[in-house]
Amino acid sequence: MPNLAxxxxxxxxxxxxxxxxxxxxxxxxxxxxIASFEIVQKLLYKISLxxxxxxxxxxxxxxxARWSIVRRRNWPDFGNGQxxxxxxxxxxxxxxxxxxxxxxxIDAFSAVVPGGMNLIWNPCVGYPGAxxxxxxxxxxxxxxxxxxxxxxxYPNASTTDIRGALDLVAQLESFAKRTQSIxxxxxxxxxxxxxxxxxxxLSTTGPAPWADDPDEPIMPPTPTPRAIAAETTHEPELAxxxxxx
Amino acid sequence: MSNRFGQAxxxxxxxxxxxxxxxxxxxxxxxxxxxxxLPTGRHGPFARVDGTHTARWFxxxxxxxxxxxxxxxxxxxxxxxxxxxxxxxxxxxxxxLVESIPDVIDSVWSHCVGYPGSxxxxxxxxxxxxxxxxxxxxxxxYPGATVDDALRALFVQRSMIEFVEQTRSLPSGELQxxxxxxxxxxxxxxxxxxxxx
Numbered sequence: 001m002p003n004l005a006x007x008x009x010x011x012x013x014x015x016x017x018x019x020x021x022x023x024x025x026x027x028x029x030x031x032x033x034i035a036s037f038e039i040v041q042k043l044l045y046k047i048s049l050x051x052x053x054x055x056x057x058x059x060x061x062x063x064x065a066r067w068s069i070v071r072r073r074n075w076p077d078f079g080n081g082q083x084x085x086x087x088x089x090x091x092x093x094x095x096x097x098x099x100x101x102x103x104x105x106i107d108a109f110s111a112v113v114p115g116g117m118n119l120i121w122n123p124c125v126g127y128p129g130a131x132x133x134x135x136x137x138x139x140x141x142x143x144x145x146x147x148x149x150x151x152x153x154y155p156n157a158s159t160t161d162i163r164g165a166l167d168l169v170a171q172l173e174s175f176a177k178r179t180q181s182i183x184x185x186x187x188x189x190x191x192x193x194x195x196x197x198x199x200x201x202l203s204t205t206g207p208a209p210w211a212d213d214p215d216e217p218i219m220p221p222t223p224t225p226r227a228i229a230a231e232t233t234h235e236p237e238l239a240x241x242x243x244x245x
Numbered sequence: 246m247s248n249r250f251g252q253a254x255x256x257x258x259x260x261x262x263x264x265x266x267x268x269x270x271x272x273x274x275x276x277x278x279x280x281x282x283l284p285t286g287r288h289g290p291f292a293r294v295d296g297t298h299t300a301r302w303f304x305x306x307x308x309x310x311x312x313x314x315x316x317x318x319x320x321x322x323x324x325x326x327x328x329x330x331x332x333x334x335x336x337x338x339x340x341x342l343v344e345s346i347p348d349v350i351d352s353v354w355s356h357c358v359g360y361p362g363s364x365x366x367x368x369x370x371x372x373x374x375x376x377x378x379x380x381x382x383x384x385x386x387y388p389g390a391t392v393d394d395a396l397r398a399l400f401v402q403r404s405m406i407e408f409v410e411q412t413r414s415l416p417s418g419e420l421q422x423x424x425x426x427x428x429x430x431x432x433x434x435x436x437x438x439x440x441x442x
Contacts, residue, residue: 029382064330078359088318126311149280149302151291153439159386165398184417
């Protein structure tokens with residue numbers, strides 16, 4: 001499955017931008033960039049577009065995502081006897097790296113930031129709107145290009161794992177400095193408090209249930225009844241049933 | 246309009262694939278077969294290219310035409326799209342590609358028109374720039390974190406879980422000593438290999 005690298009999915013879509021509407025797409029991205037500024041987030045958080053920015057960040061399943069406008073003249077022409085291309089439309093290229101299956105991803109976009117999606121894709125030809133979801137999914141599916149090769153430096157980690165891990169490192173540093181010269185009994189109390197504070201950061205990484213690497217188990221092997229019985233020997237009846245199975 | 250998000254650089258290139266065949270096989274077909282054989286994960290070629298967060302290649306055979314009233318749109322050539330997220334800048338990354346995996350990039354881009362070959366590093370940089378499409382909006386989930394930062398942090402996270410499980414019932418004095426040893430071990434541990442976490 002080349003669209004997948006462990007838990008990460010590589011998504012690509014080219015959607016045609018209506019003729020004369022490239023400027024509208026640029027304007028949409030300019031507004032989104034302005035909405036992402038911290039000061040704008042603080043002052044204008046009640047405006048839908050500004051709130052969408054924060055919601056997008058909060059979705060927390062995107063490693064990296066980008067939108068690029070491929071103008072008609074952007075298809076490179078090196079000559080060498082091969083004719084260049086100048087398609088009818090300019091295209092919006094959307095490429096993303098996220099955790100999960102793509103239907104869930106598009107579903108979440110449609111549900112959480114429909115205004116932002118509409119702002120970006122409205123100038124595109126055939127765009128049905130972010131809601132209802134079925135037509136939006138169909139549009140994305142039709143314009144998706146499968147990935148032929150995909151690599152991720154941390155295939156077993158989700159975006160949340162990485163954010164949590166980075167936060168844990170920062171908190172660990174601070175805790176170590178704070179407790180450098182305190183008494184052991186006080187350290188124990190402080191350590192317990194620290195663990196509660198970082199409990200949300202202590203997620204475990206590992207292969208996804210839909211892992212594509214044949215060397216990695218897709219799911220933990222199903223335990224045999226004998227193994228279950230061995231683990232539950234304190235329950236004699238169950239152990240006996242497992243052994244006889 | 247920016248190709249950068251924090252320290253990360255988002256590179257997108259579109260390269261025309263050589264039209265026609267070699268030994269009766271189309272270049273696009275050969276290219277896809279080459280990509281399908283490349284190893285992934287920690288054995289993948291990009292694990293040897295410093296600073297690569299993610300990288301992908303895909304072939305565009307033609308554009309998708311929307312329903313009427315949209316006009317039919319077609320390409321005369323097939324194109325290879327390369328998309329990568331790495332710890333910038335671009336010049337350093339292309340140089341790293343050429344030095345670390347010259348055989349891989351040659352086996353892929355040699356099916357594309359105008360590719361000069363890794364034996365001409367500066368020409369490869371020019372080629373990448375000629376094929377580059379700028380990013381209009383770029384977004385990252387963990388701004389400021391390099392590949393090494395992310396890998397080390399994931400290693401600390403995994404080790405911390407083990408540490409908590411192993412020291413749950415230790416008395417106070419031993420816990421403090423164990424924590425100091427743990428911190429020391431984390432500081433001295435090498436960065437995990439890219440693709441291994």
